[in-house]
Amino acid sequence: MSVRSDVLQQIEYPAVIQAMENNLIEFIMYCSCIPDAQAYRSFDHIAAITGIPQPSLNVVMRTLMDEATILTRIEEIMVPFKARKVPMLWWIFPGTQPQNIGEYLTQCGIQSNGIEPGMVLDLSWLPADKSNPPGFSIEEVTSDEDLQEWITVSARAFGGDTPSIDPDYITFERCLGWGKELPYRRFLGRLNGKPVATSSIFLGTDVVGLYSVGTLPEARRQGIGSMMSIVPLSVGRALGYNVSVLQSSPAGYNLYHAIGFRECCRIQLYLWAPEE
Known part of the structure; x- marks a missing residue:
């Protein structure tokens, strides 16, 4: 593909x-x-x-x-x-x-x-003046160890405190693989070295799809969600894509609107x- x-x-x-x-x-x-x-x-x-x-x-x-x-x-x-x-x-x-x-x-x-x-963003409008909060960094998932951290953070961010994660789901995520040559790419955010946020993009069908933007409760309201969106979208823009799309949850709507996404459908x- x-x-x-x-x-x-x-x-x-x-x-x-x-x-x-x-x-x-x-x-x-x-x-x-x-x-x-x-x-x-x-x-x-x-x-x-x-x-x-x-x-x-x-x-x-x-x-x-x-x-x-x-x-x-x-x-x-x-x-x-x-x-x-x-x-x-x-x-x-x-x-x-x-x-x-x-x-x-x-x-x-x-x-x-x-x-x-349903929201859309012209990637030429992607904010260029935002920077990571103090102590925060973003890396792309490039190993099984990274992926395990990504899965754990995503499960907590979207499902609350979960004592265990379905092993079939872990197998599923591993089957999807990782690597910069793939259309599905995951990103992991760390605050002072601790993994606290996730996002992913799917590259294809003319647009960059933004998915899985989540932050642990204790790390919210610091601008982390914005950076977990902007950095992956910058990757898509560097590859030549002009447009990003997403389906927003109620909780994420204001975040996406603040970085330039506009609603185009329901x-x-x-x-x-x-x-x-």
């Missing part, structure tokens, strides 16, 4: 929304390279099941369905997710058809899980989870 294709030369919202969805699809497909994962592109949807019990790693996207048969199709698509008993997300971007698909998903037991703003999420 090439890490650089024809770069979008200007931000036009219909085009960048399409590129955002494409980046997320290609990222999920990349994540589906692990053993026992299933991923396919159908005439009316795209699906991926990694088997890791995280909803964001088991998804349905780019749905284009006929309302006359949609309930049957939803039930058919859900069969492998239910068989493997993994939680999953159904992503609804602005181009999804039909536009009222949420009503049909709800009928099938797949519940609304909120809305995420993405609906629907969740299905197996019964305990």
